Amino acid sequence: MQDAGTGRRELTVVRQERSLGAAEDLDLALELLARAKTGRIGPTLRLYRPAPTVAFGQRDTRLPGFEAAAQACRDRGFEPLVRKAGGRAAAYHQGTLVVDHIEPHADAIAGSKTRFGFFGELLAEALRSAGVEAAVGEIPGEYCPGEYSVHGTDRANPAHQVKLVGTAQRVVSGGWLFSSVIVVEDSAPIRGVLTDSYAALGLEWDPATAGAANDLVPGLDVRTVEDALLSTYAGYASLRFADFSGYAGLDIGKA
Template identity: 80%
Template sequence: MQQAGIGSRTLTVVRQHESLGAARDLDFGIELLGLAKTGRIGPTLRLYRPAPTVAFGQRDTRLPGFGAAAQACREQGFEPLIRKAGGRAAAYHEGTLIVDHVEPHTDAIAGAKGRFAFFGEMLAEALRSTGVDAAVGEIPGEYCPGEFSVHGTDPDVPSRQVKLVGTAQRVVSGGWLFSSVIVVENSAPIRSVLTASYGALGLDWDPATAGAVNDLVPRLDVQAIEDAVISTYSDYAALGPAEFSSLQA
């Protein structure tokens, strides 16, 4: 994993079993980055299922429809937040898996683009191991578009592709945080809230691109994907499980 700027030390894996709340979950990733860059924690992988959230990008807040978009989210039971990394609005809820990977690094910015490519392919590999026809690359009309998004192809309708994973990165002096959101179950509320919020913002997109892993392979759930992600990580790094409480000390 060193080719992506990932250290050779053991990667501590922490499964957070309950959401801390939408805002606290988002902030906690930034706090972990602070701990990593100052050497208080080593390479750490945090996995959790979030509360319903729409994470807007900084550019979204400057659009005239942002207030209406935020209100539309609240009306559908999603908390609108503004994230420090990433592009346009992305939605997630309890049916998604968030993977926060933090590492201390003396020159974190040098490998920034390489990490997008590396983790995109690694997450696609994890999904393929569960039977999903997954690949890396932006699909036309996707929400929060990105060159290294991970999409899946519908086995029954090969022309249909849906975005399954969005990634974002925050790089600071001394460390980096790479966050991945994998939509696994219950895609309908995500399509609905994105339709409302993107409409308020005046942004074009294709709602058909918003889907979930189990839209393509119905037997899969969040636990199965979490296990697959950890298994795939184990092919690239030594893993050391730890309790979530160890990060809150």
């Protein structure tokens, strides 16, 4: 969709001020994808701060320690869920920003790999504009490792790098969902729940790679990062803001 006045792509931005619940938030993303693939909504960007959640990958469920890992999450106040996209377990809470970008697309599979690179660079650019020394690329020992993870570097100690953004994609006939989790505040609970759950799963990783943007830039908060992200998006699309109440009544969980 293009803005009739400028010819630029138009993107509807929905700021969800409160979590609907861990499972409900994930289900809404799938419902939006279902609507996009049938043309009921156009390109949409949904932003929200989630309830404490550990989203396991499909491979994690096949490991003998999965049930123990799920219980370890509950013991730390995180709800364990299994997502339909992505790799290994990732943790998030209200100190993180979830970014769901949903678009209808006639040939969604064709650009799937390109999207990882594009969004990785976009997210790194947004973090840099907020003062973080950010770059795209997997760092040794990171949780839920990925080629297009976004990491940050401690300027005072360049050897210390932390994973700040994990991304996942779901592609269906007629549309795609690209979901990113930016860890901005309060990294300790995330590090703790990942340490316990990865130990139960028998997966090796380096807990020092789990951090938050404000570990590197003290005082940085989610709203500042959210504003920086939208400013970055505005460089390539015309943003149209919509009230979340128009989306809250969607039928959840039928994608």
